[in-house]
Amino acid sequence: MPLPLTDRLALLRDAFPADVSGTVPLWVNGEWRKGTPGEEFACVDPTLGETLVPVASSTSDDIGAAVEAAKRAQRAWWDLDGQDRARVLRGIADGIRANAKALGTLDTLDAGRPIRDTVARDTERAARLFEFFAGTTDRLRGAFIPVQPGRSNTIEYEPIGIVGAITPWNYPLTNAAGKIAPALATGNAVILKPAEDSPLSALMLAWVAHRAGLPAGLLNVLNGPGPRVGDAMVRHPDIGKITFTGSTSVGRTIGALAGAELKSVTLELGGKTGFMVFADADLERAADALVFSAFNNAGQTCTAGSRLLVEERVAGDFLKLVSARIERIRIGDPLDPETQLGPAISSRHREQVLARMAEAEKAGLVPLATSCPQLPGHGFFLAPTVYVDVDPKLAVAQEEIFGPLVTVSTFRDEDEAIAIANGTPYGLATTAWTSDIFRARRISRRAQTGIVWLNTAHSLHPGSPYGGYKQSGLGLEMGEEAIRQHMRIKTVWSEDGPWQSPWASAPA
Numbered sequence: 001m002p003l004p005l006t007d008r009l010a011l012l013r014d015a016f017p018a019d020v021s022g023t024v025p026l027w028v029n030g031e032w033r034k035g036t037p038g039e040e041f042a043c044v045d046p047t048l049g050e051t052l053v054p055v056a057s058s059t060s061d062d063i064g065a066a067v068e069a070a071k072r073a074q075r076a077w078w079d080l081d082g083q084d085r086a087r088v089l090r091g092i093a094d095g096i097r098a099n100a101k102a103l104g105t106l107d108t109l110d111a112g113r114p115i116r117d118t119v120a121r122d123t124e125r126a127a128r129l130f131e132f133f134a135g136t137t138d139r140l141r142g143a144f145i146p147v148q149p150g151r152s153n154t155i156e157y158e159p160i161g162i163v164g165a166i167t168p169w170n171y172p173l174t175n176a177a178g179k180i181a182p183a184l185a186t187g188n189a190v191i192l193k194p195a196e197d198s199p200l201s202a203l204m205l206a207w208v209a210h211r212a213g214l215p216a217g218l219l220n221v222l223n224g225p226g227p228r229v230g231d232a233m234v235r236h237p238d239i240g241k242i243t244f245t246g247s248t249s250v251g252r253t254i255g256a257l258a259g260a261e262l263k264s265v266t267l268e269l270g271g272k273t274g275f276m277v278f279a280d281a282d283l284e285r286a287a288d289a290l291v292f293s294a295f296n297n298a299g300q301t302c303t304a305g306s307r308l309l310v311e312e313r314v315a316g317d318f319l320k321l322v323s324a325r326i327e328r329i330r331i332g333d334p335l336d337p338e339t340q341l342g343p344a345i346s347s348r349h350r351e352q353v354l355a356r357m358a359e360a361e362k363a364g365l366v367p368l369a370t371s372c373p374q375l376p377g378h379g380f381f382l383a384p385t386v387y388v389d390v391d392p393k394l395a396v397a398q399e400e401i402f403g404p405l406v407t408v409s410t411f412r413d414e415d416e417a418i419a420i421a422n423g424t425p426y427g428l429a430t431t432a433w434t435s436d437i438f439r440a441r442r443i444s445r446r447a448q449t450g451i452v453w454l455n456t457a458h459s460l461h462p463g464s465p466y467g468g469y470k471q472s473g474l475g476l477e478m479g480e481e482a483i484r485q486h487m488r489i490k491t492v493w494s495e496d497g498p499w500q501s502p503w504a505s506a507p508a
């Protein structure tokens with residue numbers, strides 16, 4: 001039985017750092033900001049399918065207040081010694097660790113992500129993002145360019161000013177941290193709009209950051225619907241950069257608007273990871289990796305291994321291993337530390353995934369017979385589903401579905417495998433399992449994706465740049481590469497002596 005709603009609400013009230021007996025407020029200029037009466041949305045617990053609390057939805061006044069606060073705070077933040085900014089960022093990392101239980105509980109309650117992942121893994125990852133970028137603040141070097149004798153030219157990096165960050169609901173805390181940390185490290189202020197489906201942990205992160213010494217105004221959290229609040233951020237003339245993670249379709253809209261405004265943009269979009277398994281692979285480990293990759297977070301991961309490509313001669317054996325592992329997945333209340341697979345994020349999303357499954361079955365696909373554990377009779381749970389013998393050109397094998405659904409296609413040789421893996425509009429990640437190191441190298445060269453995982457799955461590090469090719473995005477997050485994407489370049493010229501006009505020596 002899941003924990004009842006009253007107990008879940010009690011957990012939420014204990015975890016959240018402000019009074020949530022009414023509407024959950026916004027965070028603007030270093031303090032809680034009450035929303036406007038009548039402008040709220042429901043924060044729903046996907047495990048029960050019940051409303052937890054109402055959350056304030058930002059109005060244009062709130063956006064204006066956040067922009068003004070960010071503008072006021074940003075200049076002084078950039079004028080600090082980088083080492084002082086680093087100290088604050090390290091303090092935020094410590095604050096995340098000190099509040100890990102509360103932050104993780106909030107993501108488990110409103111996003112349905114298992115507590116075994118939120119409390120330990122997500123919070124540690126968020127903390128390390130701040131630590132990595134803290135280590136960059138006094139390394140933001142420009143350059144001296146050798147130009148004509150008597151003249152000097154330097155390249156200086158400056159922050160963009162205000163960065164607007166728009167995040168999805170699947171990994172609420174780490175998505176937020178991945179956007180905030182590089183922006184603050186490079187001297188920017190941030191206005192963050194989390195997804196309405198998971199509004200809580202970002203608010204708490206802002207509170208944690210403030211308590212760690214982040215000056216008021218540098219991080220503001222505005223909840224509310226993307227087409228209104230997110231759109232207003234993209235259009236706002238004082239927000240100089242948008243960093244967005246979400247679907248390819250919304251990414252395109254944002255990219256087009258940002259283009260019209262000539263605004264810098266980073267887009268981390270959808271994916272359809274080809275997960276190749278060759279006959280020479282360690283099939284047991286590959287099966288562990290596939291099941292984790294595809295079903296972790298209920299398949300709601302942009303790099304989920306949702307497209308299994310397996311060498312024909314081992315397909316039968318490999319699917320037996322996959323099937324046995326699916327049967328052992330522990331599905332249930334994500335607050336239970338044993339649970340591995342929680343619910344889908346929302347009723348709407350569950351319906352969309354079910355509709356895609358129905359379409360696939362109408363097209364003649366048959367799910368692999370597994371005795372998948374019984375689904376709870378409440379909330380938005382979805383059963384792990386594997387379709388075999390799938391034509392890789394079918395929509396279900398081409399489009400991102402973002403649920404616990406895997407399509408299986410077979411290949412005869414390496415060329416065919418790589419052609420199928422590359423044969424989608426996306427280009428986020430490729431995974432390959434093989435014991436042939438030369439083949440692994442060839443695959444990594446030929447993969448048309450921003451990330452390649454060889455005999456591993458979902459390895460990430462704040463120091464490793466993250467981004468997609470093709471329809472999976474534009475720009476990079478994390479790594480040194482993220483730093484430049486949050487800065488502008490200014491070239492500065494000066495003379496070693498009095499300037500001589502070229503006209504002064506012009507022929508008469």
Ligand code: NDP
Nearest residue numbers: 167168195196225226227230231246247250268269270302
């Ligand atoms: P959406 O694109 O629907 O939404 C993402 C965010 O954008 C939300 O905060 C949403 O707000 C907001 N938004 C929606 N419409 C607009 C708009 N017109 N203008 C500005 N902002 C808007 O994605 P999901 O939340 O459904 O997330 C799932 C998607 O995210 C998947 O496609 C997945 O692949 C992708 N993703 C990519 C990752 C990557 O790094 N490449 C990582 C994680 C996820 P609201 O929902 O509140 O309306």
